[in-house]
Every structure is written in C-alpha cells, then in structure tokens.
Amino acid sequence: MRASGAVVPAVLTAVILAGGGGPRTAPADGVARAGAASVATAAAVATAATATPVAPVTPVSTARKLPPLPASVDGGAWPSGHLQGMAVDRRAGHLYFSFTNLLVKTDLRGTPLGSVTGFTGHLGDLDFDERDGRVYGSLEYKAAKAFYIAVFDGARITRMNMDAADTGVVSTVHLREVVEDYTADMDGNGVFDGDTAATPDHRYGCSGIDGVAFGPALDGTGGERLTVAYGVYAHTAREDNDHQVLLQYDVKRWKKYERPLTERAPHTSGPAAPDGKYFVYTGNTTYGTQNLEYDRHTGNWLLAVYKGTKPRFPHYALFVLDGARRPVDGVVRGQPAPERGPLLSLLPQGLHDAGTGLYGWESAGQYGLVSLDDGRYYVAETGTVRVDGVTLQTGRAVLHRWTGRTPNPFSAVGASRTSRPGR
Template identity: 60%
Template sequence: MRRTLTAAAVALAIPVLAGAVVSPAATAGAMATPGRGPAFGTSRPAVAPPNMPETVYGGAWPSGHVQGVAVDWSRGHVYWSFTNLLVKTDLDGKVIGTVTGLTGHLGDLDLNPEDGRVYGSLEYKAERAFYIAIFDVTRITRTGMDAEKDGVMTTVYLNEVVEDFTADLDGDGVFDGDTAQTADHRYGASGIDGISFGPALGSSGGRNVLMVAYGIYPNTTRTDNDHQVLLAYDVRRWSLLARPLNQTAPHRSGPGQPYAKVFVRTGNTTFGVQNLEYDRHTRRWLMAVYRGSKPEFPNWTLYAIDGTVTPQTGVLTGQPDGATGRIVPLAPAGLTHQDTGIRGWEGPGSFGLEALGDGRFYVVTSGTTTVDGQRRQTGTAVLQRWTEASPNPFAAPGPAVAGRRPAARTAASH
C-alpha cells in the first residue's frame, strides 16, 4: 500500500499567488488567523548599500565553530552564531554584545525583515526538543548577556521536526538517540540547521515565510535519506507561541504543523543544509552543505531551488511503500551530474551566507587562532558576487553583477 505523509503536510500546497497566506495550526488553539502585516522588506531596504565593507571580522571565541551570519545593513549590525554563543558586531567588526549560556546547538541565523529580530535554529537532541530561537537584538547591548535570564531570547518549539527525529521506523519500540547508524529517524532527520526568510515557493514576492531545513545524518546504507527536507512557517503570530527557554525543563509551545513541507533530492549530505539563504536577486533558495559520501551521487557542496517553481506532489524516491510528498526540483544551473540529473556547484557557504539583494553576498570563512594559550574559533564575512559560473559561482566583487532571472516558470517546464 502506498504510504502518504500526514494529510496536512501533503494537502497544504504552497500558494502560487504572491501574498497568499495559509496560517499554521496552533498548539491548543493558541494561534488565530494572521492579520495583515507589513510587506516583505519594509523595515529594511531590500538591497544593501553599495559601500558595504569587503570583510567583516566576527571575533575569536572559546566556543564551537561559526555556524551562520545575519546582516542588518540598515542599522549597521552583524550577528554571528558560534554554536553556543550569539555575537553582535558592527560593520567594522567591533563587538557590541554577546548572548551566552546556551547548552544546545545554535545553528544558522537570519534577520526577519518584518520585525527586525534575528531567528536561529536551536537543537537539544538529548531532550528531543528543537526550536527556533528569536533574539530581540535591540536588547543586546553588552557582552555576557544570558540567554535565559536577560530577556533577549524566546523560543518556539517545532513539533514536526521532533516527530521525524524520533520516528521508530524499525518498529522495535526503542528510540535510538543521536546516531547516524540506525534505521530510525524519518528521512534520516538529525534535527535542524539552515533557516532563511523569503517568499513562499511558487511565487516571486509577497509575504515572507520562514524556511527551516532539516539536518540529515550521513548514512550510506539507507536509500530514504537522499532528500533535503524544508519546512515553511508563517511566523506573524508566533508571539503567541514564543516562550523564554528553560534549558532544564524545555517547553513544548509551538505550531502543531508547518505551513508546508517540501523535499529536494540532492543525494545524502553530511548533516543536511548547514546554511539556507533566499537570494531575491536570482529568486533562488541556496542550500550550502557539507559534502556527502554516497558514490552514486555528485556530492557537491552548494545547491539551489528556483523559488518561482511551485512544488508538485510526487513519489519520494527511496522512501518505503511509495511515500509521497511535495517535491521541488533543483534550479537548472551549475554542474550537471549525468547519472542522476542533479545540479549544483562546488561552492562555499556552509559556515555562513548572506545575500545583499543585488548579486552580492557575504560568504563566511571559519578559522581558529590562539589567544593567551587558548584555542578560539573565528569567523570572517567576505564580500563576493554571484557569477553563476561553475564549479564555484562566487567571485570577488566587481562593477557588474549577474542579471536578473527571467519570468516565473512552473515545474512542468523542467
């Protein structure tokens, strides 16, 4: 018998019309239908000014490596995730403040241009709890601010992620925990990492959704872990769900299901989409990953989705019992793998990627240094421009940037 996803995940088609909204279901009826809000980009110019610095240094920290970056060019601030630490600098790299005390994994970041807050993926795998952390960045004014005590962060629980992460696929009644070598974890889900704001798939504008990408365990023995999994959320009423985080007693307040759930076949990667970024210049969603290791796939490090293409319901290759889901193809650009038809690049971005709206990007490099005998992690945002070239589509900035994409197309045209 053909197994399908939950009715909501399949039936909630991503709207084709710009500005169309489907609100997510709320836990215990807490969320009402969203009212009208500001249009995309109204609280921050859609394009960064031309005089952005060539590099921004995020500092050196006794923490995990740099995970992601978000740039608020209207206020001149840069936000950095260093795994268990959020850092706020100005565009000269001067540290303005930090948020500390996180015991979970803080991953990719993005600025919500509609409320001016920074959103980040936050994992507590041992507690089976996955959140979107929401930072009120106007309150980050000094170093050493505490994530729990200083009122700078709230969190929203993602039940959909937990259900896939804890799925008992082998039916033995045992949750196998945080391990790649298991038959459990639906789609190979290891949690979440990449996140970004942008228009709903199938449109070229309109209201933002928050797109959240799964982490995917690296496992070459399975066939059901070759898709990237993306959840879309309408966050305009998340203030009703957000709670301060108590890390000794994680809360479960969040939407009952995502606004939409889509699948992108890239082949298995090492822990899924590390950085997800919507680029309004090309109208693409870029997915930067750590290289996979299945020999039958190209195992590139950068993939792209054409955001104007509407996902279509289809059979998910490699899933048992002919399971179906909403599928979106990779953008027809970059290198082509002859055996699978997969498209992509040997590009950077897994440590941080920020689109500036006109073909320029900040691409983050990770490094280490020693300060007073202590090994510290560093992050540097380097200004690049999108060229579309293969194998690496990024180059040093110049006077011209790649042209805009043609008019929207449908999946059928591919």
C-alpha cells in the same frame, strides 16, 4: 552542524586592534582581560575591515539610505564552537555571528557590540527579519528531543556576555514536526536509538535542523515565510535520506508561542504543524542543509551543505532551487512505505551529473551565507587561533559576487584576512 565541544566561559574578553596603537579592551559589563593565568577567561579578537566599502543597494522593503558594506567584517575569535551562520541588519549596520553556543553582535567595522552566552544546545544558521527587526536561528537540544527557533531581540543585545536564559533577549518556539521526524521509530522495535546515524530510525534521516531563511511561500500562495531545513544524517546503507527537507512557517502568528529559553525544563509551545513541507532530491549529504538563503535578486534559494558519502552521487557543496518553478506532487524516493509530497526543482545550471540528473556547485557557504539581494553575498570564512594556550574559533564575513561560473560560482570582492590575536 556538529558542535566542537568547546564551552563558552561565563566571562569573555573582547580585544580589538586599535589602529596600530595596540590592543584595547572593548567596553563590556563585567568583562575581564584574558591572560595566561586563566584558561576560563579567553580573548575574543575582532579586526576592522580595511577594504574599500562597496556602495549599497537599497532593498525593496525600504527607501532609507543604508550604510555602505565593507569587503569583510571580522566576527572575532572566541572560546566556543565553530561558526555556524550569519545575519545582517542593513538598516542598523549590524552583523550577527552564530558560534554554536554563542551569539555575537558587531558593527560593520567588526567591533563587538554585545554577545549572548549560556547555550548548552546547538545554535545554528541565522536570518534577519526586516519586518520585526529580530534575528531568527535554529536551536537544537537533541538529548532532550527538543528543537526550536530562537528569536533574538537585537536591539536589546547591548553588552557582552548576556545570559540567554536570564536577560530576556531570547525567546523560543518549539517545532513539533521536527521532533516527530527526528524521534521516528522507523524499524518498529519500540526503541528510539537517539543521536546517531548508525540506525534505521529518524524519518528521512532527520538529525534535527540547521539552515533557516526568510522568503516567499514556496507554493506560490504569497506572503513571507520562515523556511527551516532539516539536518540529515550521512548513512550510505539507507535509501530514505536522499532529500533535503524544508518546512515553512508564517511567523506572524508566533507571538503566542514564544517562551523564554529554559534549558532545564524545555517547553513545547509551538505550532502543531508547518504551513508547508517540501522535498528536494540532492542525494544524501552530511548533516543536511547547513546554511539556507533566499536571494531576492534572482528569486532562487541556495542550500549550502557538507558533502555526502554515497558513491553514486556527485556530492556538490551548493545546490540552488529554481525559484521560478512551483513544487510538483511526486514520489518522495526511497521511503519504506510509498510516499508522495511536494517536490522542488534544482536550477538547471552549474555542474551537472548525467547519472543522477543533479545540478550544483563547489563552493563555500556552509559556515555562513547571506544574500544582499543585489548579486552580492557575504560568505563566511572560519579558522582557529591560539591565545594563551586556548584555541579560539574565528569567523569572518567576506563579500562576494555571484558569477554562476563552475565549479565555484562566487568571486571575492576585495582581499580577506585571517582573524589574529590583538597583539
């Protein structure tokens, strides 16, 4: 996803609606109240969800009783980039929202519990690892040709405005495979053209990374893997950018790679290669898989994308991988030199385009998609509000049920409201 260009000020104010009694300021170290006299200090808005909670379903991984999930959770309104992804810690009753250059932690009522600031790169999709209790997100520094998985220790995010570099709540792991594909000099002229779609460079059209999700090894060998999806530039004149590219990593071995985030001197500590690299033929999209999610209820993978622009493709917004089918060795279409690789299959359901053979749906999920592994999902809603002349980006997790219907396979559970200023 593209960043909005907004920069998070060093100090943020969280304003919460206090049940009709007017706004109150959330407790936060050094947090100042937003006002018209200061543009650098802006308001963050979070409103409690009012819909009736839906009874939880206990995941396979735990028999512990989990808190019920509300029909919506407000992630607030912030002077940041737009919402990129979400993650849920069911046991603790916490949600995490990625706002491009800001991570926000809330409870199930939408009350801000903490935030991590100071990112100058692009923080994208998120997922929560139940095994180690940490949040994993994609993090890009394209100008530095550096791509990472950011690992957040959610238990240590206890106050607002925690600096990503100085507080020790974030570690990073470098992804060499992504760098090699992003910087590939495909026309052989000895010049890498940088962060632009208007070039034959970038292998597979790689623009970096966005979608991340935990799930099983795609080759069926067993074990949990972190799957990382490429961003892919929209370019209608090339044929080698019509696949989604998925990398898989066994993160149990990552402790030795983790380093603090140092933006002035990006490190290169990370695995030399992924544990698996897979291709999904979808037609070209705009910036690839924005949100990636594994559904343990069905065993399928969901890929939410921005629609592409090539005339011959149907341009669906959601693709689903058939989790019952193993990858098959085949031709990776459109490459300048013949190439074979493990190909994944789309679920043969939903809308169908006979000309290309593609299946998919029209739905939201590009800004945040979380499977609750029981047929329900949190799907993100985004928007903007103006507070004291400052435009704030909003985000909300809204509970949906998977129906599989076309064109939109999700049905909302309960009503949703738009984030608004706390006054």
